[in-house]
Amino acid sequence: MTTGEKLNWKGRRLDVEVGVVAHGGHCIARYEGRVLFVRHALPGERVIAEVTEDKGGSYCRADAVEILTASLDRVEPPCPLSGPGACGGCDWQHASGAAQRNLKAAVVAEHLAKATGRDIPVVVEELTGGLLGWRTRVRMAVGHDGMPGFHPHRSHAVIPVGHCPITVPGLVESVAGQDFLKDSELELVRDGRGRINARQLKLTRGPRGRTHWRRTPITGEGEAVEFAAGRHWDMDAYNFWQIHPAAADTLALAVAEWSQASPGSCAWDLYSGVGLFASVLASQVGPGGTVFAVESSPSSSDSHRLLADLPQVTSVGRRVEHALRDDLLDGPEPEVVVLDPPRKGAGHEVVDAIAARRPERVVYVACDPAALGRDVARFRMHNYQLDSVRAFDAFPMTHHVEAVALLTA
Incomplete structure (x- = not known):
């Protein structure tokens, strides 16, 4: 290669040893000093990896098109469209269920270790229903x-x-x-x-x-009825709701265990959707308490109606950062804050605003380990410590995982 010429390995087939799992449904391999993010492989395997994308930098992307030495965790994918160049919806159909959960646990633990500087044991808990026929x-x-x-x-x-x-x-x-x-x-x-x-x-x-x-x-x-947290949720069918039938109840129970809002206290539910966690907090603070549920999406209109029997809940139809910036949550200091941000995470502005109110506990529900790690690191700058974490396999066959973290002041 001449000076200044851009590398392009696209289409090359490389014999590589596959290393650790990385976030995003692939594993890491190395070849001639460059990193390969290899899909359809498992840690410890030797594969022929075909480069599918190369922008000339320190890494490129590849698919394992031939398995030379297979992992004991490898299984036959149940879907004929799972594999290189086929449907991209599933990342781990070639891994056993236990192996999938272990891979996800390793990813969550890696990002929390980066955020905290210490090893955080993570177990990804299996939800009822198995690996197939769950996505609603x-x-x-x-x-x-x-x-x-x-x-x-x-x-x-x-x-x-x-x-x-x-x-x-x-x-x-x-x-x-x-x-x-x-x-x-x-x-x-x-x-x-x-x-x-x-x-x-x-x-x-x-x-x-x-x-x-x-x-x-x-x-x-255009209407849907869901059941979770002891309530019926009669709502717009296309509002946000967990896609695994067991996920909403599982997460509500996890939030209830760690939120522990005192009777008569104030609690926040940020990125509240239709108000699942707000209903949990409302039962804890009781009629003498206050819950602010903040949501900017169309779910907020359903939230007003669905929680009408809980007068202690005030629904705020604004973006979370705007509600915090404009002091719309006017009331006592929150004892506990629950937040369930989108995949990109809450971000510095929201974390800083929450920390400025000094809640005793923050219960963070996350669908992206990298975003969770970034936000946990930001909370630590405000002297919050990661107390506990649970993770759930709410998306079998994919790299996605749901986690709940408890941060304490």
């Missing part, structure tokens, strides 16, 4: 041929799919074989009663070049 909410892409399917990993292509083994029976099948607007998306939901809602989303351009989603119902009335 899914978004599908529609290709140029009008057929619904899923994208390969890091690709805009669409692989037609008529059956998905990780979704609940009948969900993907409800739209299979139908013709939809090309380059649109489908949003499918099966609620706690077993009823299916589906709609088509098409990005359109309006006046002055502004884009918006055009939503067209396919089936269902």
Whole structure:
């Protein structure tokens, strides 16, 4: 290679030893001083890795296209569309259930170790229902041929799919074989009663070049009923809700165990969605206490209605950072703060604002280990300590994991 020439290994097949797991559904290998992020491999394996993406830096991406020495944790994927170049929805179908949970635990522990400077033991707990047939909410892409399917990993292509083994029976099948607007998306939901809602989303351009989603119902009335925390949640079917049937109740119980809000105290539920955790906090503070539930998405309108029987709950329909910045949570200092931010995490502004109010406990619900680690590190700058952590396999067959962390002042 001449000076200044950019490396490009795309298409090369490399014989590599696979090392530790990394966040994102791949493992790390090294070749000629460069890092390879290898999908469809497991730690300890020797594989032929085909480079799929190379931008010329210190690393590139690859798929394990041939397994030379297999791990004892390797199993046959249950889906024929799982593998290099195929559907990108599942990361670990080639690993046993126990191995999947161990890989996720290692990722969570790694990010918490970076945040705290100490080893944090992590066990990913299995939810009821097994590895297949659990996913109740899914978004599908529609290709140029009008057929619904899923994208390969890091690709805009669409692989037609008529059956998905990780979704609940009948969900993907409800739209299979139908013709939809090309380059649109489908949003499918099966609620706690077993009823299916589906709609088509098409990005359109309006006046002055502004884009918006055009939503067209396919089936269902657009309403869903879910059951968790001892309550019925009769809501807009497309509002945020956990996609694993056991996840909402499991997380509500974990939050209840660690929040421990005193009767008559004040508690915050930030990024509250329809108010699942706010209902838990309301039962703890009682009628003499105060709970602020902050949510900016359309879920906030359902929250007002769904928690109407809990007058101690005040729903605030604003972005969390704006509500904190504008002092909209006007009341006693919170004894406990529960937050369940999106995948990117809460960020410095929100963490700093929470810490400035000095709650005794912060219960952080996270769907991304890297974001959790960043925010835990920020809380530590304000003299909060990571007290405990639990993790749950709420997304079997994928690299995703749900964690709950308790931070104390």
